[in-house]
Amino acid sequence: MNRKSHIMALSLLASTVAFGAQAQNNSVTVVLSEELEIVEPCSATKSNVGRVLFQNISETVTEMDPKTGLQPRLAESWEDMGNGTWRFNLRQGVTFSDGSAMDAEDVAHSLKRMKSEAIACEIGAKFFGGIEITSNVVDPHTLDVTANPAQPILPMLMSTVTVTTSDTPMDKFVDHPIGTGPYTFDEYARGQHIKLSANPNYWGEQPTVQSATYVFRSDSSVRAAMVAAGEADIAPNIALQDASDPAMDFSYPNSETVFLRLEHAYPPLNDRRVREALNLAVDREAFVGTILANGTLLATGITPPSTVGYDHDLKPYAYDPERAKALLAEAKADGVPVDAEITLIGRINNFANVLETMEALHAMYQDVGFNMKLEMVEVAEWLERYAKPFPADRGPEIIEAQHDNANGDPVFSMYFKYHSEGQQSGLTDPKVDALIAEATAATGDARAAKWSELFGYIHEEVIADVMLFHMVGFSRVNDRLDFAPTIRTNSELQLSQIEFK
Structure with a gap:
C-alpha cells in the first residue's frame, strides 16, 4: 500500500470509528422502576406510561x-x-x-x-x-x-389530549402506538426493554438524542448503581438513601401526592369516626427525613400547594393514637363492626421506599386496634382494585395511591378522584358533586374560592381519605448528560429536552 492509500485508509477508519462513537453517544438508556402494563396513548397521563410515551411518541x-x-x-x-x-x-x-x-x-x-x-x-x-x-x-x-x-x-x-390517527380503533387499546412526536416506537420486549428512535419526519427540530432504550429494575440501589457505572444514563426515580452523589443526584418537588383512598361503601369505613381514627393513627412527621426525604410536605389535599384554590389554612391531622382508640371504641359501642378485617393495598414500586412506607402505616394502624392486613400488588392488579368497576364482594379496602398534578388547577384531579361517578372515587356525596361542577365552571377568584371550599369539605367534614405527603423526588443523571429533572420528571421525560455535555 502506498503512502497516499495508507493515509486514505487511516482516514476512513477514523471516520468510521468517529461515526460509531457519535451514534453511541447520541443514545441514552433510561432505567425505570416498573414496566408499562399498556402502551396506549390515551392513557399516557399515567406516570409509568407517560415517562415513555408522553410528548415523545404522542x-x-x-x-x-x-x-x-x-x-x-x-x-x-x-x-x-x-x-x-x-x-x-x-x-x-x-x-x-x-x-x-x-x-x-x-x-x-x-x-x-x-x-x-x-x-x-x-x-x-x-x-x-x-x-x-x-x-x-x-x-x-x-x-x-x-x-x-x-x-x-x-x-x-x-x-x-394525545392525538392519534383517525383509524385508531375505538374499542381496544393499541400495542404499537403511532404518533406525531419526535420519536418512533420501535420495540417492546416485555420483561427486557423498550426502544425508541428519532422520527426522521418530525415537524419540529431534530432532537440531539437519536435513540433511547428503557430497561426495568425494581431495586432502587440497582438503578442508581447502573447510572454510576455508565450502564444507564437516567434513573428518574431513586430512593432517598441511594441519592448519595451530589454530582449526579437531583432532588425536586415532583407534584406527586401520596394518600390512602378509603372505600366508603363498606363498613367500618362508612363511619366518619373510623375515617378520622385512620387519620389520627398516622405519625406523618416520623416519615420525613427517614423513609422519605427532607422537604416532603404533609398533605391536606390531593393536589400540590401550588394549585389554584389549595387551602393553606387546613392543617394535617395530628398524631393522636389515644384519640383514635377512643373513636374506635365509641363507634364499636354504637354497633359499627370496627373489628372487621380491612385490606390495606400498596402498589409495588409506586415510589421509592413504598414498601417501607406501607409497612410503617400498617404497624401504626395495628397499634391503635385496627384489624388490618397488608397486600403489596403489581400495577395491573392494583388498577383492577383502584378503578371502576370495582371488584364485587371486595369488602373494606384502603388503597395506597400517588397522584400527579403538575398543571396548576384541581380540575385535573377532583372529578375522577371524588365525584360520585369518578372512575377512581370511593365516595358518593351530592355536595361534593355540586362543588366540583360549580368550581369547574367558574373563573378567577370565584374558581379559587370554590376549589378551596371543596378541599375544606373533603378534609374536615367528610374526611374522605387519609392525606399523607406531597413528595420530593430523586433522580440520578449521568454526568455526560446536560439535563436537570423538573416537577414533571416522574411522569413525563421528554427525550428531546436532553443534551450532551
Whole structure:
C-alpha cells in the first residue's frame, strides 16, 4: 500500500470509528422502576406510561410548561368562540410516524375515542369526566371543540389530549402506538426493554438524542448503581438513601401526592369516626427525613400547594393514637363492626421506599386496634382494585395511591378522584358533586374560592381519605448528560429536552 492509500485508509477508519462513537453517544438508556402494563396513548397521563410515551411518541394539542405556562404544540393558536366552544388552529405539515398527514379529523377522532365507553382511557376519565365533548371540523386544520358544561380552561385541558390517527380503533387499546412526536416506537420486549428512535419526519427540530432504550429494575440501589457505572444514563426515580452523589443526584418537588383512598361503601369505613381514627393513627412527621426525604410536605389535599384554590389554612391531622382508640371504641359501642378485617393495598414500586412506607402505616394502624392486613400488588392488579368497576364482594379496602398534578388547577384531579361517578372515587356525596361542577365552571377568584371550599369539605367534614405527603423526588443523571429533572420528571421525560455535555 502506498503512502497516499495508507493515509486514505487511516482516514476512513477514523471516520468510521468517529461515526460509531457519535451514534453511541447520541443514545441514552433510561432505567425505570416498573414496566408499562399498556402502551396506549390515551392513557399516557399515567406516570409509568407517560415517562415513555408522553410528548415523545404522542403529542398533545397544547402543552403545559412548568416555567412558561400554556404553550402551542399541535395547535398553533386558539380562541374562545363563546357558548363553551373554542376554536383550535392546527399546525400544518405534521405527519404521523406511519407517514399519514395529521389533520382536524385525527384530533376529533382522538377526542371521541378518549371518551369511548368501550375502552377505559385514563385521559378521558381523569380530565373530562362529567364533561360532554363535541367537535366540528371547520377545515383540515381548524377544529371547533365544544364542552358541556362550558370549560373556561378548555385550552389547558387540551394539554392532556394525545392525538392519534383517525383509524385508531375505538374499542381496544393499541400495542404499537403511532404518533406525531419526535420519536418512533420501535420495540417492546416485555420483561427486557423498550426502544425508541428519532422520527426522521418530525415537524419540529431534530432532537440531539437519536435513540433511547428503557430497561426495568425494581431495586432502587440497582438503578442508581447502573447510572454510576455508565450502564444507564437516567434513573428518574431513586430512593432517598441511594441519592448519595451530589454530582449526579437531583432532588425536586415532583407534584406527586401520596394518600390512602378509603372505600366508603363498606363498613367500618362508612363511619366518619373510623375515617378520622385512620387519620389520627398516622405519625406523618416520623416519615420525613427517614423513609422519605427532607422537604416532603404533609398533605391536606390531593393536589400540590401550588394549585389554584389549595387551602393553606387546613392543617394535617395530628398524631393522636389515644384519640383514635377512643373513636374506635365509641363507634364499636354504637354497633359499627370496627373489628372487621380491612385490606390495606400498596402498589409495588409506586415510589421509592413504598414498601417501607406501607409497612410503617400498617404497624401504626395495628397499634391503635385496627384489624388490618397488608397486600403489596403489581400495577395491573392494583388498577383492577383502584378503578371502576370495582371488584364485587371486595369488602373494606384502603388503597395506597400517588397522584400527579403538575398543571396548576384541581380540575385535573377532583372529578375522577371524588365525584360520585369518578372512575377512581370511593365516595358518593351530592355536595361534593355540586362543588366540583360549580368550581369547574367558574373563573378567577370565584374558581379559587370554590376549589378551596371543596378541599375544606373533603378534609374536615367528610374526611374522605387519609392525606399523607406531597413528595420530593430523586433522580440520578449521568454526568455526560446536560439535563436537570423538573416537577414533571416522574411522569413525563421528554427525550428531546436532553443534551450532551
